[in-house]
Amino acid sequence: MIKPSLGGSTRSIYLGLACLSLSLHLLLAFFCLSVLQTACVLPTSSPASTPTRTNSQHSQSISHSSSSSPSSAASSSRKLPTIPRSEEHHPLSANTSSDATGTRKKRIGAGKGQRVKSLSKLEELFKHPLYNLPRPQLQDDDWLLRLKTNEHGSDGESEEEEREDAVLDESQWHSASGQEGYDKAAWTSKAETHPPWLRFHLGISRWELYDRKDPIVAQLTHYLATQRVLGAVQKTGGTQLKLLMSFPNHGQALLKPMKQSRDAETDVNLFYFSDFERHNAEIAAFHLDRLLGFNRIPPVVGRLINVTSEVREITSDKKLARTFFTSPAGNVCFYGVCEYYCSSEHPVCGRPHELEVSLAAMLPDLSLAPRRSWRSPWRRSYSRNKLAQWQKDPAYCDTVKQKPPYSEGTRLVDLIDMAVLDFLMSNMDRHHYETFEKFGNETFLLHLDNGRAFGRHSQDEPSILVPLQQCCRIRRTTLLRLRILSLPAFRLSDVMRESLLSDPLAAVAPVLSEPHLSALDRRLAAVLQLVEVCEQHHDDVINDDWEG
Ligand SMILES: Nc1ncnc2c1ncn2[C@@H]1O[C@H](COP(=O)(O)OP(=O)(O)OP(=O)(O)O)[C@@H](O)[C@H]1O
Numbered sequence: 285m286i287k288p289s290l291g292g293s294t295r296s297i298y299l300g301l302a303c304l305s306l307s308l309h310l311l312l313a314f315f316c317l318s319v320l321q322t323a324c325v326l327p328t329s330s331p332a333s334t335p336t337r338t339n340s341q342h343s344q345s346i347s348h349s350s351s352s353s354p355s356s357a358a359s360s361s362r363k364l365p366t367i368p369r370s371e372e373h374h375p376l377s378a379n380t381s382s383d384a385t386g387t388r389k390k391r392i393g394a395g396k397g398q399r400v401k402s403l404s405k406l407e408e409l410f411k412h413p414l415y416n417l418p419r420p421q422l423q424d425d426d427w428l429l430r431l432k433t434n435e436h437g438s439d440g441e442s443e444e445e446e447r448e449d450a451v452l453d454e455s456q457w458h459s460a461s462g463q464e465g466y467d468k469a470a471w472t473s474k475a476e477t478h479p480p481w482l483r484f485h486l487g488i489s490r491w492e493l494y495d496r497k498d499p500i501v502a503q504l505t506h507y508l509a510t511q512r513v514l515g516a517v518q519k520t521g522g523t524q525l526k527l528l529m530s531f532p533n534h535g536q537a538l539l540k541p542m543k544q545s546r547d548a549e550t551d552v553n554l555f556y557f558s559d560f561e562r563h564n565a566e567i568a569a570f571h572l573d574r575l576l577g578f579n580r581i582p583p584v585v586g587r588l589i590n591v592t593s594e595v596r597e598i599t600s601d602k603k604l605a606r607t608f609f610t611s612p613a614g615n616v617c618f619y620g621v622c623e624y625y626c627s628s629e630h631p632v633c634g635r636p637h638e639l640e641v642s643l644a645a646m647l648p649d650l651s652l653a654p655r656r657s658w659r660s661p662w663r664r665s666y667s668r669n670k671l672a673q674w675q676k677d678p679a680y681c682d683t684v685k686q687k688p689p690y691s692e693g694t695r696l697v698d699l700i701d702m703a704v705l706d707f708l709m710s711n712m713d714r715h716h717y718e719t720f721e722k723f724g725n726e727t728f729l730l731h732l733d734n735g736r737a738f739g740r741h742s743q744d745e746p747s748i749l750v751p752l753q754q755c756c757r758i759r760r761t762t763l764l765r766l767r768i769l770s771l772p773a774f775r776l777s778d779v780m781r782e783s784l785l786s787d788p789l790a791a792v793a794p795v796l797s798e799p800h801l802s803a804l805d806r807r808l809a810a811v812l813q814l815v816e817v818c819e820q821h822h823d824d825v826i827n828d829d830w831e832g
């Protein structure tokens with residue numbers, strides 16, 4: 285305060301100084317605010333636009349160093365539960381700027397408080413303890429494949445033991461392929477020399493196909509979406525057209541083409557077994573399975589391919605090449621040779637050359653890792669007028685429960701997990717499922733072939749849930765995950781929308797349209813409701829796979 289004894293001129297000097305200081309402070313405050321805002325916003329948006337590295341700088345046994353903690357690069361991540369990092373860096377996410385969903389808007393565009401909070405719903409979900417449960421300690425025989433290095437080549441193992449195990453012999457890899465265009469393979473026992481597809485294979489365990497937190501999943505999908513295509517031939521097995529694509533470092537992918545517009549719903553008069561396969565269903569199924577915490581579908585990614593330069597001109601498959609033609613609209617089309625829909629009436633067409641496809645990472649070759657195919661007890665009758673046994677007998681589950689492998693272990697609840705997944709995406713085509721032979725009956729079920737899912741959003745198909753309805757049994761961890769996915773904070777449709785944004789095809793159009801996403805929430809509520817009904821009538825509904 286100014287003392288009353290001070291003269292008038294001194295007072296005005298003081299006043300002037302006060303004004304000057306006030307305006308300087310205001311200026312400073314304004315400047316700081318603008319700088320701080322920029323500093324808060326940029327890191328929030330950057331993970332989504334950071335391209336994922338494809339080269340093998342990070343090995344499987346070495347944890348991925350996030351931008352915020354480079355010093356953590358040396359800690360082991362394969363077996364220890366760690367805070368998820370890879371999900372924070374969405375793979376292949378250059379396209380997320382399309383912002384079809386508003387998820388990112390929420391993060392960066394709505395006031396200062398939210399700008400600072402950068403975790404999205406998906407990141408929050410994967411941080412949840414239910415997605416970070418302690419994993420069983422894995423023994424040597426819990427890995428599908430193992431490396432046999434030259435040094436350990438003659439470690440006294442009997443021939444029989446060697447035959448039982450799928451052994452990748454390092455010495456074979458140095459005999460580089462002489463085929464034109466393929467990289468010389470000089471892989472050693474060091475993980476950093478392995479291409480992404482090989483690290484994926486080496487990471488398959490008894491309980492899951494991949495560890496969600498391992499950066500290899502993002503590296504693998506990026507690899508499949510960007511590598512030069514060296515080969516494209518038809519893949520035999522199954523009924524519809526599929527191609528086997530090959531890449532320079534010997535990786536391969538299973539291609540399913542886009543055959544109809546994404547929003548086309550299945551014709552109500554078609555039997556499910558006559559429905560077209562959808563490329564976006566294969567992509568979405570991989571994301572959904574991962575969101576449910578299963579990790580039982582090989583990584584799948586979308587890609588725009590050039591049907592002329594990446595199929596027609598490079599294929600060695602003469603039968604396939606013969607089916608190419610130019611449509612009246614001037615588009616390059618082909619139809620291949622297969623049981624269903626391989627005719628000029630059902631062509632796969634580029635625009636004029638560009639075609640949307642899904643690419644699924646291939647599992648290890650059957651000669652290295654044989655698989656067993658199991659007929660589903662709730663298999664549908666593939667006849668137009670016959671009912672299957674489970675459709676006629678309400679107590680059918682009692683029969684199933686008595687028969688191996690459903691009478692012990694986790695097989696029954698595994699099958700129910702699969703039924704839940706299939707109901708959510710409305711996949712009626714689960715006639716068989718596969719397991720890795722090596723793991724016997726104590727292992728997870730592979731959820732392969734999801735091309736007939738997501739065909740209809742306006743209708744649900746309760747019969748897919750019959751295994752749950754008839755057996756009234758479900759894993760505790762599955763149920764708890766379903767419950768949190770029904771909460772607004774983690775809503776299934778929201779995390780699914782966000783997860784799918786990381787796919788390159790999201791830049792073209794959303795992988796799943798909004799009606800399909802809302803159908804997921806509606807169906808999830810139906811599953812939870814069915815479990816409630818079960819709990820009202822039975823005591824042993826919950827399979828205690830976790831006592832947390
Ligand atoms: N990612 C994969 N890696 C290796 N093999 C695979 C993969 N996906 C599918 N397969 C194998 O290829 C076979 C055919 O694939 P898929 O079932 O997707 O074809 P489809 O034409 O849809 O079959 P269907 O007509 O029986 O529905 C499968 O039975 C499976 O054994």
Ligand SMILES: [Mn+2]
Pocket residue numbers: 522561713733734735736
């Ligand atoms: Mn199929």
